[in-house]
Amino acid sequence: QRGGVLGVGRGGDRDEGQEGSQCQQMRFPHTFRPSLQVWVIRDISIRTCLEHGECGGAMAAMSNTDRLPGTRVAGAALILVGAKLGLHLLVAGSSPYEFHRDEFLYFAMGNHLRMLHMDFPPLIALLAEAVRFFSESSLVAYRLVPALAGAILVLLAVLTVREMGGGPTAQVMTAVLLIFNPLFLRTASLFQPVVLDQVWWMLGFLALVRLENTGEPRWWLMLGLAAGLGLLSKFSILFFGLAVLIGLLVTSQRRALLTRWPWITLGVALLVGAPSIIGQVTLGHPLLEQMAGLKQAQLARISFTEYLSDQVIWGPVAFLFALAGAVALLGRGPLARYRLVGVTALAAFALFASTRGKSYYVGPIYPVLFAAASVWADQLARPRLRALLVWGVPAATVVYCLAILPFGLPILPPEPMARYARATGIGAGVRANWGEQLALPQDYADMLGWREKAEAVAAVYRALPPEEQAETVLYGANYGQAGALEFYGRQFHLPPVISLAGSFYLFGPGSRSGRTLILLGVEREDLDDLTCASLEEVTRVRNRWAVPGEDDVPVLLCRQPSLTPQEIWRRNRPEWG
Structure with missing residues (x-):
């Protein structure tokens, strides 16, 4: 019997012709569908098999898992994770810019840290104070935090590929797509909660995939932990929670809502994120006033066309590949078992678009879509199409990213950067939050003077x-x-x-x-x-x-x-x- 969907059992269907073996009648909670050409058997009690003496098939299956995709993290992917960390530290150590306007606010919040009485989720302030304990003014020391978070984001995406049955090729593809993306380069370069938000979303998506694969209730707890840490980092995690709820309601996993685990998950999230909630209550819900001001000054002018075009500017090929990942999750193929993940990502995209969210708000859905698309491409039955996608998509992504790299990393001094921005003609790259065209990307201009x-x-x-x-x-x-x-x-x-x-x-x-x-x-x-x-x-x-x-x-x-x-x-x- 396969693992129950999100911890809810499916009933006891046994493989044909295997009724006689007690060992083979055991419940294997983690198996991949044969259409993926991968059978990974986990959590088998070897002692029970030995006691019943009929373990040949199970042991043979286990002995073959090392040769199958989805059983280990590719060494090349881990090297890429380390390279991303090193890249950001190198840029921080040689950048012609100083700290960002927002970073000064988070440093001050750390100086005045009151975990239960802050208008802003306090994790970023706590991290600022932790860094200050070791180094008061080092740009590299503070930028180490987002660099680590960016590397962890890539690692979580690679782990998600493995959980979906993807082998080394798919894992490396996903790592390349994330590392060579201007959006994720920028967010991992600044001491801001944006990159933390991306990490917690990805951890939540990984928990959903693990829930589908194993049916183990502990992954509900991981989902709650991810949401709670998100509440401590950025209130946009509420969109993730709402998107997951929509996904549960419109997919067959809705029956999980009849169990206690989703509500335990909610309790864990509220408990972990309690400091943010208490701060809002004690201060009279300043978030509402902040959002009203933000909407009037910035969000009201954002159109759906601008929102969508910005997604393409981060990487046209990567965006199309992410769409392929969404189709693979929502379609009828092998990855359809993770339909909840696809619906959650799609719902989040729609929620941000309908509320006129900034284009980078939706960034956290891309890692899991890249993961799904990479698994789908790597397991295509048509060799030529597979080769085209496996090699062509990463290559095109790298070439495009290198061409616009100064928009992702602050590596050019102001004057050369301004000339470069004019030469490329990418207006969105220098558009301010209020719509004005600047000489530099706004983040860079906010790191000067x-x-x-x-x-x-x-x-x-x-x-x-x-x-x-x-x-x-x-x-x-x-x-x-x-x-x-x-x-x-x-x-x-x-x-x-x-x-x-x-x-x-x-x-x-x-x-x-x-x-x-x-x-x-x-x-x-x-x-x-x-x-x-x-x-x-x-x-x-x-x-x-x-x-x-x-x-x-x-x-x-x-x-x-x-x-x-x-x-x-x-x-x-x-x-x-």
Whole structure:
């Protein structure tokens, strides 16, 4: 009898002509369909077979598994995983760019870590604080985290290929498709929760495949763990949960909902992700306000055409190959047993499209689609078509990725990168979140000018008399500016930093009187009801490659302000966005 679908038994059909052997009547919980030309027998109790004395067939099958695909991870695939890790560390060590705007926010969240009282899933802040324990300012040290996550993502995809019955060729294909993809190169290069989100989705997909193969309830627990870790990383994991539910409802696996295991899975996810949920409840659900601001400023302008075209730009051949993987999962062939995975991926794609999600939001579905497509291609019965796909798809993917590699990895300095972007004419590569065309990819522009700003503020601060320095507070107009001041403040010995921007508002105004304020990124006309006995624009920090709003930034010196930082906090709410 085969393993039950997602832990629900199918009934006892035995192989023809094998009714007489107690050993052969045992339940083998992990077998592949013969149409895959692979029979992998796992979890057999050798002792039971020996006791009944009729183990020849079972032992022979086990002895042959090493020669069959799907039984081991290919060494070449593991080498590629290691190469991806090394590539990202090499780029981090030689990059002409500094930290990203968002990274400064996560560093600050780590400095003010309160696991149960944060507006943002806290895992990224916890990781930031862990890295800071070993190295306070090393770009390579912080970028090691996403590089490791990117390598783990490839490894999980390779393991999924193996679980689907794919041999070394399919495993290497999947690794190549993931490694040579601008989207996954970019996400594994930045200390952001995006790459963590991709890892937890892939772990969830692997759990679904293992559930189908083994019927073992423990894989429900792994699914719950993946969802819980996703809640600790990025709230977009909710789309994964909803997509899995849709998949269960529209496939034959819906009967699993009548068992206790899906609900145990939900409980595990909520338990592991509790810090994120508690933070939302205690702070009055800031996610809703954040999403409203995001929708108004960025998401409302995203069309389905743009959403779809961006998928193609990451790799036209890879995108078509992913579609082939979806068809293989949803069709009637050998991979149809994993239809739940295919429906989940398709549902996630539709959910993000219907809610005007950014094009990279759907990135987590591609690794499992690449895995399915690679298994399908490697097991085609037509030799010429198989050879064309097995060799042609990876080759085309590599060539395309190398041609647009500077869009995936920050390897070109700003001026050469701007020339390259103009020469390629790939407008989507330099399109900002709000729709404006920039000279550089927005992520790259967001990695410029931060140290210059901190140095300018430090120069103003050092020029103050010691007694005035003791009462000085720094203010950043947005989380990037405030985060950069706090990050470089340890190096430049700067005073406390405050800001009304998002998470910084939750960190509070501090205890200093703020009789002197140094304001970064605030124009005179933006002071509203704050007046100063003396207000001076000391300098402006200019960087033509930075994003609009960061390319010409004022530094104001305000003496004897009309409001203390504490009074400013009582009169304002956090500024999300």
